[in-house]
Amino acid sequence: xxxxxxxxxxxxxxxxxxxxxxxxxxxxxxxxxxxxxxxxxxxxxxxxxxxxxxxxxxxxxxxxxxxxxxxxxxxxxxxxxxxxxxxxxxxxxxxxxxxxxxxxxxxxxxxxxxxxxxxxxxxxxxxxxxxxxxxxxxxxxxxxxxxxxxxxxxxxxxxxxxxxxxxxxxxxxxxxxxxxxxxxxxxxxxxxxxxxxxxxxxxxxxxxxxxxxxxxxxxxxxxxxxxxxxxxxxxxxxxxxxxxxxxxxxxxxxxxxxxxxxxxxxxxxxxxxxxxxxxxxxxxxxxxxxxxxxxxxxxxxxxxxxxxxxxxxxxxxxxxxxxxxxxxxxxxxxxxxxxxxxxxxxxxxxxxxxxxxxxxxxxxxxxxxxxxxxxxxxxxxxxxxxxxxxxxxxxxxxxxxxxxxxxxxxxxxxxxxxxxxxx
Ligand code: HAM
Numbered sequence: 001x002x003x004x005x006x007x008x009x010x011x012x013x014x015x016x017x018x019x020x021x022x023x024x025x026x027x028x029x030x031x032x033x034x035x036x037x038x039x040x041x042x043x044x045x046x047x048x049x050x051x052x053x054x055x056x057x058x059x060x061x062x063x064x065x066x067x068x069x070x071x072x073x074x075x076x077x078x079x080x081x082x083x084x085x086x087x088x089x090x091x092x093x094x095x096x097x098x099x100x101x102x103x104x105x106x107x108x109x110x111x112x113x114x115x116x117x118x119x120x121x122x123x124x125x126x127x128x129x130x131x132x133x134x135x136x137x138x139x140x141x142x143x144x145x146x147x148x149x150x151x152x153x154x155x156x157x158x159x160x161x162x163x164x165x166x167x168x169x170x171x172x173x174x175x176x177x178x179x180x181x182x183x184x185x186x187x188x189x190x191x192x193x194x195x196x197x198x199x200x201x202x203x204x205x206x207x208x209x210x211x212x213x214x215x216x217x218x219x220x221x222x223x224x225x226x227x228x229x230x231x232x233x234x235x236x237x238x239x240x241x242x243x244x245x246x247x248x249x250x251x252x253x254x255x256x257x258x259x260x261x262x263x264x265x266x267x268x269x270x271x272x273x274x275x276x277x278x279x280x281x282x283x284x285x286x287x288x289x290x291x292x293x294x295x296x297x298x299x300x301x302x303x304x305x306x307x308x309x310x311x312x313x314x315x316x317x318x319x320x321x322x323x324x325x326x327x328x329x330x331x332x333x334x335x336x337x338x339x340x341x342x343x344x345x346x347x348x349x350x351x352x353x354x355x356x357x358x359x360x361x362x363x364x365x366x367x368x369x370x371x372x373x374x375x376x377x378x379x380x381x382x383x384x385x386x387x388x389x390x391x392x393x394x395x396x397x398x399x400x401x402x403x404x405x406x407x408x409x410x411x412x413x414x415x416x417x418x419x420x421x422x423x
Pocket of ligand 1: 081082083084113115120121122123124125126127129130131259260280281282283284285286302303304305306307308309310
């Protein structure tokens, strides 16, 4: 029979890897809650229009990468390619701005982009996404970046760089856009066909192009930093000053435009050189106009998202985290002992001891081998002979020491209330 396989670019996360995910998620929750974020969970499917209006019609994400489909009633829907738009929609839809404490939100979950899969780039991938609504103080821009860096640091991630830029605002960006357009016009023959089209509809996107000749063409392109209006310049200077207050190292990267159109002013990315072409572990920025453009109150916003696959690939290059091992393996010798062993396993689990039962019989030797493979700290041997005396044998797998222990004391011992010496 032919096998049905997973969709290309969409991965199973198997038990041997899942503990990395759990650790990263647990740390994210702990850190984000420390900074005052509250979790929000939005649907994986939204109206297509939400993404077209927020991320931008002429971005790669919306133009080429969306999983979009019409449902049976002809309504256009899409699997979410990112979480910011959904978070803003939910905030508006549930009038969360009415609650002055509702400012910071996070979500963790799968996103979908139909990109060409390669290391660090998938069609279903996962983000940890954090958003702050209603605060335009540059201090918040700095705090958001500090939150991201703090999280990565607590996980022990090394060798990443924080790149920061300001994309200006509707007052100053149009002038830059026009100058860039004129600059690209002069170099049109050097550009790839995609960029030749982009230079008309969305010239800033040309900075995202990875094609060498487009990169070369941009060598002396106008610098966004030179075009910032007074208010944007002041805002950006403050952001950098606040970062320095906390000794956060950063590089100003005036070529970083990000792949989504909703940004204005501060944008940032955490970059690595250890993942080949996929060098962004996370990124974000300020999107003050987006909530208004989606029909909500005119509140500013800023946030970031981390790509969990990329983060975990990096962590796996430098760390080993063991998966959870059973505290005890219960080896059963003889049919008569099975019922007692089953009861003991249940007893232990009730007391918080992770117990694995040697199902399916097999010799004691083969059960010991299994216990070893699983990395159990102790083996309890439940045999007919010992049971007749109301006891079992507890063996410490590292020291190989073993004792006969009364059945009723096993749980206390394995729950750490007693030691092998005191038995
Ligand atoms: P983004 O830069 O498109 O931003 O994605 C954030 C992160 O998601 C990237 O840095 C990368 O680590 C990961 N990522 C993106 N696409 C893929 C993929 N195909 N496979 C694996 N990982 C991927 C956003 O999504 C914005 N919503 C971030 C944000 C939040 N801005 C403000 N608030």
